[in-house]
Amino acid sequence: MKQFKKMINKTVKTKTMKTINNNLKTLLACFLLFFVSTTYYSCKKSEKIYSPLEALKSDARFINVLQQNMSIVERVSQRKEAIALMNKPNPSISDLEKFSVILGFSNFKEYSEFAKQQNEILLQLKEEYQLTKVDQGTIESIALESMKSVKQAQKMNSIAKVSSITKLNGVNNTIQIEDANNCERIRRNCLITVAATATAAHVACIAADLTVIVGAVCHGAAIAYQLAAGDNCNANAENCRTVVSAE
Numbered sequence: 001m002k003q004f005k006k007m008i009n010k011t012v013k014t015k016t017m018k019t020i021n022n023n024l025k026t027l028l029a030c031f032l033l034f035f036v037s038t039t040y041y042s043c044k045k046s047e048k049i050y051s052p053l054e055a056l057k058s059d060a061r062f063i064n065v066l067q068q069n070m071s072i073v074e075r076v077s078q079r080k081e082a083i084a085l086m087n088k089p090n091p092s093i094s095d096l097e098k099f100s101v102i103l104g105f106s107n108f109k110e111y112s113e114f115a116k117q118q119n120e121i122l123l124q125l126k127e128e129y130q131l132t133k134v135d136q137g138t139i140e141s142i143a144l145e146s147m148k149s150v151k152q153a154q155k156m157n158s159i160a161k162v163s164s165i166t167k168l169n170g171v172n173n174t175i176q177i178e179d180a181n182n183c184e185r186i187r188r189n190c191l192i193t194v195a196a197t198a199t200a201a202h203v204a205c206i207a208a209d210l211t212v213i214v215g216a217v218c219h220g221a222a223i224a225y226q227l228a229a230g231d232n233c234n235a236n237a238e239n240c241r242t243v244v245s246a247e
Contacts, residue, residue, distance in 0.1 A: 051128050053138075057146040061121050066147055068118070069202070070195055072223065078102045079227045086224035091217055099220055112212055115219045122206045136200045143196035187237030191230055198226035 056062055076082055085091060085099045093108065100111035126132060131139065201222035205215060 048127075050130055053129055053134065053142070056125065056129050057142045057149070059125065062125055062143075063146055063150060065118055065121055065202070066143060066195065066199055067150065069198065069223065069226070070147075072103055073195075073226050073230060075104050076102060076227060079231060083224045083228050086217070086220045091220070093213075096213070096216060096220070103223070108216070112216050115216050116212070118202070118219070119206055119215065122203055126203070126206060131203060136204060139200040139203055140196045143199040144193060147192040147195055183237050183240035186240060187233050190233035190236065194226055194229040194233060197229070198222045201225065 051059075082099055082102045085095045085102075088095060091099070096111075097108045100106075100108045103111060105111040105114065199222075202219055205218035205222065
């Protein structure tokens with residue numbers, strides 16, 4: 001009888017241990033599955049999704065930066081002074097104050113806040129389009145395409161309607177008007193190219209972690225370039241018009 005009880009107890013213990021072992025194995029398998037799935041989804045979540053570079057030219061944020069800088073440059077009247085201030089080896093705070101006011105801002109603080117906002121947008125674009133891996137020439141080309149499409153969409157031709165003037169002034173003047181249109185078209189294309197180059201320079205300014213002052217100087221230098229090169233575009237267009245008028 002005692003031997004029989006021992007056998008039963010042994011059998012029960014054996015079954016219990018098997019059950020416990022099976023449960024442990026099941027729990028271990030569950031933990032492993034949980035760990036693997038959690039790691040997988042964590043990795044998937046941390047993977048960055050990049051946008052194709054081709055999409056940059058139609059990105060509203062990029063276009064907005066282009067238009068904002070074009071708008072600033074167009075409203076500057078003291079262009080030579082602005083260029084001279086940024087051509088200094090080490091512009092002082094006083095120089096930056098003057099430069100900011102010339103650009104149309106109340107003071108340097110307001111200009112630096114504007115530059116900071118643009119930096120935030122450009123940083124987003126840099127991350128999203130991996131711009132650190134893109135050379136400056138490619139960024140210029142993309143900015144140029146973007147500017148041309150915007151200008152075309154807005155129909156930014158400021159010359160008066162040729163058809164109505166033609167009826168009033170006759171054939172000879174019509175030829176001159178067409179030539180003048182060509183001069184203006186060349187000027188605008190030149191300004192757009194300059195703006196594209198300046199945009200690439202603005203993007204380069206965010207490649208390094210710059211201080212507020214150094215960052216403002218970097219962006220200021222890009223604006224000064226746009227002003228100086230833009231003046232050359234205007235001068236060439238004026239020479240073109242003079243030649244047309246003399247013919």
